[in-house]
Amino acid sequence: MSEYNKKTIDMYNLGGALEYIGNSNVDPEIEKWKKLFNYVKSVLPKDKNVKIIEFGSGCGQLAAMLQESGYDVVSTDAVDTFLEEQKRIGITQVKKYNFLADDFDKVFDSKADLIISWRNPHLDVDDMRKLFGVVYEGLNDEGLFIINFQNSEVHPEAEILPNGTKYNYKVLEDKQTKEKRFYAYFSKEDIEELRKDLFEIIEYHNEGGKEQKNWHVLTLKKIKRI
Numbered sequence: 001m002s003e004y005n006k007k008t009i010d011m012y013n014l015g016g017a018l019e020y021i022g023n024s025n026v027d028p029e030i031e032k033w034k035k036l037f038n039y040v041k042s043v044l045p046k047d048k049n050v051k052i053i054e055f056g057s058g059c060g061q062l063a064a065m066l067q068e069s070g071y072d073v074v075s076t077d078a079v080d081t082f083l084e085e086q087k088r089i090g091i092t093q094v095k096k097y098n099f100l101a102d103d104f105d106k107v108f109d110s111k112a113d114l115i116i117s118w119r120n121p122h123l124d125v126d127d128m129r130k131l132f133g134v135v136y137e138g139l140n141d142e143g144l145f146i147i148n149f150q151n152s153e154v155h156p157e158a159e160i161l162p163n164g165t166k167y168n169y170k171v172l173e174d175k176q177t178k179e180k181r182f183y184a185y186f187s188k189e190d191i192e193e194l195r196k197d198l199f200e201i202i203e204y205h206n207e208g209g210k211e212q213k214n215w216h217v218l219t220l221k222k223i224k225r226i
């Protein structure tokens with residue numbers, strides 16, 4: 001795991017998580033969660049007989065909605081404060097899990113039909129490659145992976161790491177976060193590189209911001225090993 005991801009987790013552990021929870025309680029963004037919930041539902045089979053694991057669930061809003069609607073869902077995070085918040089809002093299956101450091105098979109008792117990694121922009125290219133490998137191994141055959149990435153097209157000011165990651169290390173202007181955070185940005189070509197040989201694209205769109213292109217959103221399907 002990169003020093004950037006480690007620093008981000010340290011930042012969340014040292015008060016950033018409480019600040020994040022505070023911000024999301026002030027601005028619950030209910031419509032955004034409903035939209036995401038409907039998107040997730042739209043790619044899943046109708047019978048709800050699927051095992052879902054969410055990576056980096058943060059406050060747990062999406063997992064709570066999926067649980068409420070009858071899905072078998074586990075919410076996770078690497079940061080205790082977020083796990084406490086997930087339990088506080090009533091999620092019954094909560095697990096501490098760092099997807100870049102922990103062993104999937106030791107934490108979860110079975111593979112998943114759907115893994116979600118939503119709004120986790122704190123990963124450089126190498127972390128992202130690792131995440132894709134972990135998700136591939138953690139899914140049942142033909143399992144689905146929902147992920148979003150910040151779009152490099154709307155961040156021409158980004159700097160570039162030696163491994164090619166486009167990024168900023170900054171304080172968010174709209175939320176006035178106290179500590180700097182690492183934000184990585186990806187192009188469609190970067191995503192192609194990450195998913196080829198592992199996943200096929202089931203759905204792709206852009207959303208967010210004035211021009212609706214702040215984020216790449218994808219549903220991917222695991223390609224069976226030959």
Ligand SMILES: C[S@@+](CC[C@H](N)C(=O)[O-])C[C@H]1O[C@@H](n2cnc3c(N)ncnc32)[C@H](O)[C@@H]1O
Pocket residue numbers: 005008009012055056057058059060076077078079082097098099100101118119120121122
């Ligand atoms: C920007 S927050 C998003 C939280 C939630 N998915 C949402 O959309 O509100 C990023 C989350 O990813 C978690 N995270 C970052 N790196 C992680 C890692 N390596 N393993 C597990 N969780 C991680 C953070 O602790 C944080 O909860």
